[in-house]
Amino acid sequence: MMLHFERTDSGNPDFIALVRLLDADLAIRDGDDHAFYAQFNKVDSIRHVIVAYNDQKPVGCGAFKPFDAHTVEIKRMFVLPEWRGKGIAAHIVQNLETWAAELSVARCVLETGKQQPEAIALYIKCGYVVTPNFGQYIGVDNSVCFEKTL
Numbered sequence: 830m831m832l833h834f835e836r837t838d839s840g841n842p843d844f845i846a847l848v849r850l851l852d853a854d855l856a857i858r859d860g861d862d863h864a865f866y867a868q869f870n871k872v873d874s875i876r877h878v879i880v881a882y883n884d885q886k887p888v889g890c891g892a893f894k895p896f897d898a899h900t901v902e903i904k905r906m907f908v909l910p911e912w913r914g915k916g917i918a919a920h921i922v923q924n925l926e927t928w929a930a931e932l933s934v935a936r937c938v939l940e941t942g943k944q945q946p947e948a949i950a951l952y953i954k955c956g957y958v959v960t961p962n963f964g965q966y967i968g969v970d971n972s973v974c975f976e977k978t979l
Contacts, residue, residue, distance in 0.1 A: 830915065833882045834924045839875035843887035844905075847880070851890075851907035855942075875904070879924045881917050888912040891921040893929055896938055901929050903939040906948065913947070922955045930979045938976045940966050949973060 837844060881889035889908035893901040903925055908917050929937060939957070941948040957975035966972040 831884050832888075832917065832920065834920065835880050835882065836924075836928060837878045837880055839878055839892065841878060841880060843880050843882075844878050844890050844892075847887055847890045847907050847909075848905055850909070851905060854907075877901070877925070877928060878905075879921050879928070881908070881921055883912070889917045889921055891918075891925050893925050893937065899933075899935040901934050901937055903937055906939075906951075918951050919955055922951070926977075926979055934979060936976060936978050938963060938974065940972050940974045942971050943973055944971065 835841075839845070875892045875894050877894070878892040879890060880887050889912060891906040892904045894904060896902040903922070906918060906921065908921075926937060937957075938960070939952065940962070941952065943949075952975045955977070957977045960974050960976045961967075962969060962972050962974045966974055
């Protein structure tokens, strides 16, 4: 395995292709709730994206966008099913955190769904702690929100 992590933005064609697969997976997992979540997952102007490559093949991605003056929200985390369980997602999170810290960001927040136990386990493994649901996720039973101080 020859992993490489590229910093890019949401115009990257590999990121766009991976996000299409992510959205297809989430449509199945979220069921009737998918339209609610999809409205918060637009990627047309995200300036901070990481794409993971094995050799030249894109195998995973993640991004962050501004949340408040000192916080970013991690979004659009995805690893191809055949590449899961190899630590790639944790490396993507680490790369996003490093980039955010370079930009003087103090904290990362994120939201995932209860139907995504792998994601919940990943964020706990990466040092995130459950926090009360924020913003549009307040009162949404399926949402689990996390935060981490950098």
